[in-house]
Amino acid sequence: MxxxxxxxxxxxxxxxxxxxxxxxxxxxxxxxxxxxxxxxxxxxxxxxxxxxxxxxxxxxxxxxxxxxxxxxxxxxxxxxxxxxxxxxxxxxxxxxxxxxxxxxxxxxxxxxxxxxxxxxxxxxxxxxxxxxxxxxxxxxxxxxxxxxxxxxxxxxxxxxxxxxxxxxxxxxxxxNDFNPSVKPTVLSIDERAKENYIQAVTDVTNQIKNGEAEKVVIARAIKLNFENEVSAVSALHHISNEQQESYHFGLQKDGQLFFGATPERLIEVTKGRAFSACVAGSIGRGKTAVEDRELGEELLGDNKNRVEHHYVVDMISRVFNEFCTDISMPKMPKLMKIRDIQHLFTPIEGKLEKGVDIFSLVEALHPTPALGGVPYETSKMIIREKENMDRGYYAAPIGWTDTLGNGEFAVAIRSALLDGDKAYLYAGGGIVADSEAKNEYDETWVKFRPVLRALGGKLNG
Known part of the structure; x- marks a missing residue:
């Protein structure tokens, strides 16, 4: 050879x-x-x-x-x-x-x-x-x-x-032995600009009621402070071990690791066929199978979440109609259940038109209404004005392609930026006309939970 x-x-x-x-x-x-x-x-x-x-x-x-x-x-x-x-x-x-x-x-x-x-x-x-x-x-x-x-x-x-x-x-x-079984020790959790987030949700809800937008995603961040530096491999081990139904990713640059476990595929291309997933609308998991089923049924019937989901389905299907033929998509959403949360989920696939590569689709699909808003240009300006933070690579496309044009990108939610003895975690939610700031705030904690747990943190102390 x-x-x-x-x-x-x-x-x-x-x-x-x-x-x-x-x-x-x-x-x-x-x-x-x-x-x-x-x-x-x-x-x-x-x-x-x-x-x-x-x-x-x-x-x-x-x-x-x-x-x-x-x-x-x-x-x-x-x-x-x-x-x-x-x-x-x-x-x-x-x-x-x-x-x-x-x-x-x-x-x-x-x-x-x-x-x-x-x-x-x-x-x-x-x-x-x-x-x-x-x-x-x-x-x-x-x-x-x-x-x-x-x-x-x-x-x-x-x-x-x-x-x-x-x-x-x-x-x-x-x-060599490899056994990063012990999770990091968290010394403290800092909520970054909590009051700004609460006020932003309230303001954006009023803007939507006044007809300035239909939906805007507002995110926030928390900071974990650790007793010692946390290794990249430890973070990846724990997040992948605990969130087995998700996409796992890690990207190192200049002493930092951006990593996470996201349930949301943005686009996959395999041998000329494109696959995506409409994921929007969420609710927690139940403590029992009966409660879990009841929560799932509640999510399927909830108007606010169905409206959120419809925005995503509408946008992604329009992109597929532009770039693909032979499109297949079910009429009704299903439930996607992962460890800490369940989502409304609608898959879609189609055959790529000639000359279209995966980056064309990534550009057209980013950001979906699940991470940006409707209409996007208006929601983008509102996010810049009200969110008052740099999302970085959070909620953005991350993934791979090869020299044949195959590849897959996910939406980098349920993620964190690890930087030595500290980490920054990000979470957000879709704000619509009937959103309530307290409920949106509580939902961000559900979305923080996967990475928070992997890094040794606990909710409520």
């Missing part, structure tokens, strides 16, 4: 030096824990790792190191900018048929024009990475790929070094 691939490399050395070349090589390995592989990169790549697992646990991705970083500071064309850069890089790919497709992983900020001096200062409008070492667990098969993006004439030597490093990482992941 090494000899054959080295020959492939050598054949392409004659390309002019200024031309970028993108090489990849894949080996199959015995199944190893993805979090053990993530942790294996801690000492050398502490700020250059990502983690992803889809909701049905059929795909897990771990990236270590940066073969290439694609970013954008743009406000208007950031989706197209990342798409164009990835298309150009993908065109330079040199691989054998048996090798896995390289993956690009990352996310966008919620609103690049609302940036304030905040904990999100190190995160640009868009941040995506191609990992040097890419673990993929798909349908029970585990592979590890090396990705090299280079203009150097010494590509063969560089790749040999990467092979040695890949073997070192695999060895650490397979033989």
């Amino acid at each position: 090494k000899q054959n691939f080295t020959t492939v490399l050598e054949k392409n050395i004659e390309i002019k030096k200024e031309h970028v070349r993108f090489f990849t090589e894949t080996i199959e390995v015995a199944r190893i824990s993805p979090l053990s592989f993530f942790e294996a990169g801690d000492s050398h790549y502490n700020n250059e790792r990502f983690y992803w697992q889809n909701a049905d646990n059929t795909l897990t991705l771990v990236g270590i190191g940066h073969a290439s970083v694609l970013t954008s500071e743009a406000t208007d064309n950031r989706f197209k900018e990342i798409s164009t850069k990835w298309e150009k890089l993908s065109a330079a790919l040199i691989k054998e048929d048996k090798d896995m497709e390289p993956v690009l992983f990352g996310g966008f900020s919620f609103d690049p024009e609302s940036v304030k001096d905040s904990e999100w200062n190190e995160f640009p409008s868009a941040h995506f990475v191609v990992p040097s070492f890419q673990l993929v667990i798909k349908n029970g098969k585990t592979t590890i790929s090396i990705n090299l993006v280079t203009e150097s004439e010494n590509a063969v030597f560089q790749f040999d070094q990467l092979r040695d490093e890949r073997d070192r990482l695999i060895h650490i992941a397979q033989v």
Whole structure:
């Protein structure tokens, strides 16, 4: 295998030096824990790792190191900018048929024009990475790929070094103990601008009653202070262990980890077909099966939640009608039940029109009314005025795509930004004409709960 691939490399050395070349090589390995592989990169790549697992646990991705970083500071064309850069890089790919497709992983900020001096200062409008070492667990098969993006004439030597490093990482992941069973110790929880949030909900409710908008999502944040620094792998271990029905994600940058467990898929593209999910409207879980069923029935029949859900269904179906054919969507919502909350849920799928890529859909779908509002331009201005915080990557698209155009993005809710011995947690809710500030405030605590519990915090003390 090494000899054959080295020959492939050598054949392409004659390309002019200024031309970028993108090489990849894949080996199959015995199944190893993805979090053990993530942790294996801690000492050398502490700020250059990502983690992803889809909701049905059929795909897990771990990236270590940066073969290439694609970013954008743009406000208007950031989706197209990342798409164009990835298309150009993908065109330079040199691989054998048996090798896995390289993956690009990352996310966008919620609103690049609302940036304030905040904990999100190190995160640009868009941040995506191609990992040097890419673990993929798909349908029970585990592979590890090396990705090299280079203009150097010494590509063969560089790749040999990467092979040695890949073997070192695999060895650490397979033989070292990994058991982050103890949760962090929380010293205190700070509610950030609680009074501002309560007033914002009241003001926005009145604006909606006055006809200025139909729905506006208002979010808030809390800050956890820990006794010691919290490791990235510990946070990912606990959130993925406790929220098994959700998408799990983690993206490191400059000493921080943005992570979470979201129930909401924004878009998936597989072999030319697109899949999305309309998720809006929520209620808590019952203490018993009977109570849980009663709450679910209450949610299905609740006018406020059904209206919220309709906004999302209407918007996503319009996007699919623009970009897809052969569209399928049920007429009535179902219940999506996860550990701490249940949502109204309507799936939708269709066949992509020619020339449409996943970033086109991400741009068209972000933000859905479940995270922004209706109409969006009006709600966006209200959010900037009333929310008084930088959402950063919270409630924004995070996910991956590959060089064939397949990929999946989720909406980064139920999330937090971990920064050493502190973490910032985010939650929000849709405000409509009959919203009540106290009920909305209480609902944010339900949405804080998954990440709060994973980080060792408790509600009501």
